[in-house]
Amino acid sequence: MGGLFSKKKKEEKAEPKKEEKKPEPTKAGKDKDEDDDDVHESKDAGELKVSDESSNADDSYSFWDRNKTLKPAKELPKGRANAQKTINATMKATLGGGAELKQAVKLPAGEDVNEWIAVNTVHFYNAANMIYGTCSEFCTDKECPAMSAGKNEYLWKDNVNYKKPTRVTAPTYIDLLLNWVSDQISDPALFPIDEDAKFPRNFMVQVKQIYKRVFRLYAHIYWQHFQKMKAIGATAHLNTCFKHFIYFVLEFDLIRKQDLAPMEKFISKFRDETGKSDKAAAS
Secondary structure, eight states, rough: OOOSSSOOOOOOOOOOOOOOOOOOSSSSTTOOOOOOEEEEEOOOOOOOOOOOOOOHHHHHHHHTTSSSSSSSSOOOOOHHHHHHHHHHHHHHHHHSSSHHOOOOTSSSSTHHHHHHHHHHHHHHHHHHHHHHHHHHTTOOOOOOOOOEEEEEEOOOOOOOOOOOBBBBOOOHHHHHHHHHHHHTTTTTTSOSSSSTTTOOTTHHHHHHHHHHHHHHHHHHHHHHHHHHHTTTTHHHHHHHHHHHHHHHHHHTTTTOGGGGGHHHHHHHHHHHHHHHHHHHOOO
């Protein structure tokens, strides 16, 4: 299954600078957070202005499905078809609001947690792929010479073609990111094809790296392209897909708080609103 999408072979050289000698990186696709050396922080980039509107969750994914995608969607192995049906049924049963999405991400009774996370990871990859495919025409090398979100700039590192954190344009970074995630979820050693096969011990470590990087795609879109997404009528769908992603991340503790910083205020806003809805429903 691996190697479904061809990777860009052109390498970007990092800007020359003195670096301390670091331990030999781990094998390709198996890298952990290494001192956060792939994030540069610049001066304050201002305030993110996002309108908090959502749509029906199932309709949101249908909206992206009607538009172009950057990469072909990934399909799940036959053994995971039942879990995917559970996701689809849950999404259709919700209204797309905070409280409903918060419930949609919870582990279903009798479901293995690794299996649930694996299936949702493929689902979120496809969603991110569709979302970026919608805005890729205005995310260009000229408009986005760096992969940034607020005051953070993200450098690419994969321990294969990019062995050190390397500055690349946003379109290049996202293309590399989507190819890299595709390779991870296509690797039967990490995402077993046989439903009876056991997940590897480092599964959660690798999955957290996937979610951290997919979050960067969302953060870049919100900071750099939200107004253009609004102009094409895609913001309600973007918000619903992002909220679904974040509720899942928070439910299973998949991204560290400091890595969520570029979207912290927006996340806090819809979490607060969900909390109020929960209290109102309980009273």
